[in-house]
Amino acid sequence: MNLSKYDYLFLIVLLIGSIARFISTIIVPLNPDADIYVLSTREFLNYASYRPPLFPLFILIILLITGNNGLAINLTSLIAGILLIIYSYLIFTKASLKLFQNEKYQLKHAKLAGLITSFLVALNFYLVYNNGTGLREELISLLCLLIFYFTVIKEEKSLKNNIYLSLSVLALTLTHLTFGLFIVVGILFFSLIPYLRFIKIEKASIIKLAIILISFLCTFFIWALYFEYKVGDPFYNFHYHALAFDFIYNITLFTIEGIINAIFSGLIFGIPYEFFHLFILLGICLTLMGVYLLIKNIKKTQIFFIFIVVGINFLYLSIFMAIPGDPRLILPFFPFFLYLSGICLTNIIKESENNKEEKKVMNKLNLLIISFFITYVLRGLYHLSLNFNLFILILSLVALVLNEVIAFIIVYISRDKLIFGLTKGI
Secondary structure (H helix, E strand, O other), X not given: OOOOHHHHHHHHHHHHHHHHHHHHHHHOXXXXXXXXXXXXXXXXXXXXXOOOOHHHHHHHHXXXXXXXXXXXXXXXXXXXXXXXXXXXXXXXXXXXXXXOOOOOOHHHHHHHHHHHHHHHHHOOHHHHHHHOOOOOHHHHHHHHHHHHHHHHHOOOOOHHHHHHHHHHHHHHHOOOHHHHHHHXXXXXXXXXXXXXXXXXXXXXXXXXXXXXXXXHHHHHHHHHHHHHHHHOOOOHHHHHHHHHHHHHOOOOOOOHHHHHHHHHHHHHHHHHHHHHHHHHHOOHHHHHHHHHHHHXXXXXXXXXXXXXXXXXXXXXXXXXXXXXOOHHHOHHHHHHHHHHHHHHHHHHHHHHHHOOOOHHHHHHHHHHHHHHHHHHHHOOHHHHOOOOOHHHHHHHHHHHHHHHHHHHHHHHHOOOOOOOOOOOOO
16 A cells, blocks of 8 residues: 555654543543443443443443553543544545545645644644543544545445444444434435525435434434333433533523523524634634635535534534533534634645745745644643643743734735635535
């Protein structure tokens, strides 16, 4: 197998990202929610948790090997985090290959987009920090990527691909029931909206939609039967969540009035908080670049998928982000935002390489881009400073400001180039 320079660079990114996540599992304390997973794992044969069992099952497999609760949950989260880096490169390379399929440098362009996206995922220190808390967000994010790939990117119709799609939906539902529900709702809208007369977007595969719906409904039905047998309530998961939100956040989801109030609260406060976290954790310019590219190219199938599926989930999660909630609620969608931003950065780099008349400008741009990546990493250092450290805090703040300024300068210098334009791919 012949590896390109981008493949070798990715291996370096993977190594650094894996080491960072390994260190995170050592120095970052487990989240209190991790104790629930440990308890569920210990009592797996008599499973009674309101949370679906797939994540505890993975912990159980490693626990049988290591015999240590903390080590088992750390390794499970670590493996999911490393796989997320790998699949960010593989999936987003193939996704961007679809976007750039009419260009003469399509493969190099696509691999660079995959490399940049995987770098942004691997060395975002908020993602690195969360990986050390022993939670399931990395696994959820990984499964969302796989569903995106088999729904939109993998066009070959075969029994094997349909099975992989079905298993991905099943795995997501058995990892986080509500996440599975709203991802499927998003895909339902994504598949049906193009059938409206005034919508000029390529229609999605009805066969894939049927596979997704059947996989979710079968999993949900089996899970409901289990709870009916175990606690006498087939909707125990949703009822438990509703009670918890009422108790913890004072959000009442048992009445129409409570639901309407929660929706208005989400629209007024939740969505601004979601973008606030995106601006702080990913970057203001980086996020806005991705959002603008999404709006400008919304008719492309994979971009439309991200807009509809991520958008519907953001609307739902805004109810809980209005508290304000923990940003890990929206963490599984970070790779999609970073992918959109990565396409913009890829276009900037490729356009500067192809313009041989601007050597001096290109050298300055390359220096700025390298500086951008360095400050992107450094701006998140404070996440790994568990005790207050004034030096790290100041360094992070300086890096954050520099990162935003450099990103703005890069976009300004490249304003005449087609950095937000895409070719006729899907």
